Amino acid sequence: EPEVTQTPSHQVTQMGQEVILRCVPISNHLYFYWYRQILGQKVEFLVSFYNNEISEKSEIFDDQFSVERPDGSNFTLKIRSTKLEDSAMYFCASKWEETQYFGPGTRLLVL
C-alpha cells in the first residue's frame, strides 16, 4: 500500500541553524500539508499546498518557514533559523479525496 514517507526520522540542530525536512507524498495526490506536534500537545496545522502554491497557512507559519515542491516527488519544509520552540514532531500529509494520509514524522530537536 502506498504511504507518505519522511526523512530524516530524527534531526538534532543548533539554534539558529537552517533545517530542511523532506517528505515524499503518495504519488497522484495533489494536496500536501505540514503539521507539527510539540511534545505533550495537540497536532497543529502549519500549511497547505496545492498547484505549486500555498493555499492556507497558520499563524505559526511565519517568515522563518517555507515550503517547496522542488520536483515531482518531494515536498519540503524549511525552517531558516531554528528556535528552541521549534522542537517538535513534524508530520507531512497528502490528501486523496477527503482523506489525509500522514507520514511517520520527523522529530526535530533544537539545542
Add this chain to the structure above:
Amino acid sequence: EDKVVQSPLSLVVHEGDTVTLNCSYEVTNFRSLLWYKQEKKAPTFLFMLTSSGIEKKSGRLSSILDKKELFSILNITATQTGDSAVYLCVHGGSNYKLTFGKGTLLTVNP
C-alpha cells in the same frame, strides 16, 4: 477560531470492555469530522463523517455524528490491547485544513 474538544483525556479499561470516546466541536464552515488513531507516530485514518445520524462502522469500531448538537462519538466494543492508542477527533475545514482535538489516551489492560 475552530475548536475541537475531546473527553475523557485518558481512559483505562480491561480487555473486552466497551468504550465510548466523546468529541464536541465549535467550528465555522463545517465540512467533515474525522477520527484518527495515533499509536507511536503518524495518525492513521479511521473514519470520516459528514452527515448527521449515519453510523460509520469498521469491525469493532463505529462512529456517529450529530450536527445539530455538534458532537461525535467513537465506540470500540470488545476492546483489545492493540486498541491502546491516542484517538484523535479532527475537524476537516476549508482547504481541508485539519483542526485536531487533544486526543483521548486509551489504555487497554489484559
